[in-house]
Amino acid sequence: MKLTTRILTIFSVAAYAVMPVLADEDKHDDHDDHGHEKVVAGPNGGRVLTDVEPHLEFLVNEDRTVTITALDDHNKAAKIAGQTVKMIAGKRSSPTNLTFSVKDGKLVSSGKLPAGNDFPVVVQIKPKKGAKTVNAKFNLNLKDCPTCKYKEYACTCAHGDDDDHKDHDH
DSSP: OHHHHHHHHHHHHHHHHHHHHHHHHHHHHHTSSSSOOOOOBOTTSSEEETTSSSOEEEEEOTTSOEEEEEEOTTSOEEOOOSOEEEEEESOTTSOEEEEEEEETTEEEESSOOOSSSEEEEEEEEESSTTSOOEEEEEEEEOSBOSSSSSBGGGOOSSHHHHHHTTTSOO
16 A cells, blocks of 8 residues: 555656646647747837836937837837936847936937847946846847838737748757
8 A cells, every 4th residue: 555655746746847847848839838928019110118117119210320219008108207228239259238328308318229230239228226137138130021010020910930830840
């Protein structure tokens, strides 16, 4: 009897250890929790950074400068209220550092983005004086989306999801 109880206990422990792995596989197959961030476009056609409150719209201008706009609860432009931003863009071996200053109630970069149309960026946001810095990291793809009106970095359509998963083993 003791041997049977021990064997059942071992199988129970093993089953509990495997259950979270199986649950993760189910999520992976359904693409419910696959690590992909949902992109939201702002009122000016930029990418909404949802890592901070209030949310901020990140917009690349035609001259390759960047404008950061605070957004209210209705995704409408609001005045910057104490937020500060720094940004690192481009290759790790030769990054471009941008600082921002307030102009007309928005934060505008002091310089321009590096050459190229597809590179990583880290936007360092301090929501208010004395607050901890929040890092928003994403790939800045400046190409036009083939199916919506936004640039790829702010694209809200799902055209890329299908292509992203073709090479994955499920």
